[in-house]
Amino acid sequence: MLIDWTSIALQIYDKIKAKVSMMDFKPTLWAIMVWNSKASLRYIKQKKKWAEYTGINFKLLELESDISEKKLLKHIEKFNEDDNISGYIVQLPLPKHIDEQKVIDAIKPEKDVDWFHPINQWKILIWDKSGLAPCTPAWVIKILKSLDIEFHWMIACVIGRSNIVWKPVTALLINKWATVITCNSSTPHLSDFTKKADIVVVAVWKPELLKENMLKKWSIIIDVWFTVVDDKIYWDAQTDSIDKAWHKITPVPGWVWPLTVAMLLKNTFKAHKNQIKEKK
């Protein structure tokens, strides 16, 4: 079976839309863009499109790329104080003369819808649900939940070990009592581990690393990212070789983007609601 993540994303959008439609004071999401790249613009456009679909206001602050760190921090301070801003993202990377971590640390955790702030990252580690969710790891869990999984007895194999995505996926799965095998690009006899797993989450940027003969029957494969070699896109799983009768797998050519945006908007809605509650 191919996992239809576009429809999962759409369900999330529609749920937010229904809730927002009943609010007098609507959520507002801002994006701060300093580094003006083509890729960033494409991302921003998608965020804007779906924010507006759900009824969340979307606003963009474009800054010159030679802006000083001090001035940028001043903007962030204003954003933190402004009650009309539910949440905001700072599109990374930032120009080299700006200390990225310093900027991230200045974001008010309650408005950090992109899940960059240390306190929000720490909350995932200790399973404190009051914080905002890490967008990509949260949709990995969302997909698994949509497949009615009982995490308690599951063996998951996570291939990759990055800070922003894979450690949180591991933490989320451990928190749910799954047994988690965290492999990396130099794990010996990788298929020994993937063959044990009910769930394989792969993101190591190694073209077509994961093949049918490395999998256990009935396992679920979540393939998160791709590599471009000679203008051709290769995903981490060799999807063509994988038997869809035996496995549930995220589709290729596919694009995880809608789900990441959906989680961002879900965070924005949650941040908005929390801030209204706090003011009462």
Next chain:
Amino acid sequence: MLIDWTSIALQIYDKIKAKVSMMDFKPTLWAIMVWNSKASLRYIKQKKKWAEYTGINFKLLELESDISEKKLLKHIEKFNEDDNISGYIVQLPLPKHIDEQKVIDAIKPEKDVDWFHPINQWKILIWDKSGLAPCTPAWVIKILKSLDIEFHWMIACVIGRSNIVWKPVTALLINKWATVITCNSSTPHLSDFTKKADIVVVAVWKPELLKENMLKKWSIIIDVWFTVVDDKIYWDAQTDSIDKAWHKITPVPGWVWPLTVAMLLKNTFKAHKNQIKEKK
């Protein structure tokens, strides 16, 4: 082989002692004790004994157990500001009328030698070495390092999933490029995983869970904690059954305590040095 962790602890104490002896301005470690239990007193005594062995000043602030949260926070504020305090610990648990997390959040991360503060915990997750170290997880790594391990190719099985100890052990090992299998008390077919592992770290409070027939030859076993049943102490590994010719294992009856204290004093020394540097 039995791993001689007492001698590893002693090496650490002696190293700190040598460094402290060359300092004019010596480090000072404080302990704040609110809840006055027998166990806490025993812990405090050990800390005092080894702090003094290394030349670190040790001081104790005993507070009445009906102290208000506000007053306790006031003490912490003073401790944060006092340049003569290199680091301090707040002996947990606290009485029920005090919000423990609020107290922990108030500790200055630079003086948080017990590794309770969110920022220090977060730094381990993202492999930022500027923070202080988690005491127990750090000595697990210390023992493994003393055995000349090349983490990159290792398969480690961590049994247990607690916030304070096992998630950091997992994070530390992932950061070192080991392949890490995190099991818990409900992992199906546990020995399938332990048999794959070069290193088994066990802390699930299940008497004699880990036996010789669950292990791979040459593997290293780190047994961290024990359970008391009918006044008898049971460790998580059935040490008697494990062949010391094939395995390196932490000794039982043994006591992890010296290493935890050693790491606490190492943190105190590091905190002291960092604060001197900052003032310059």
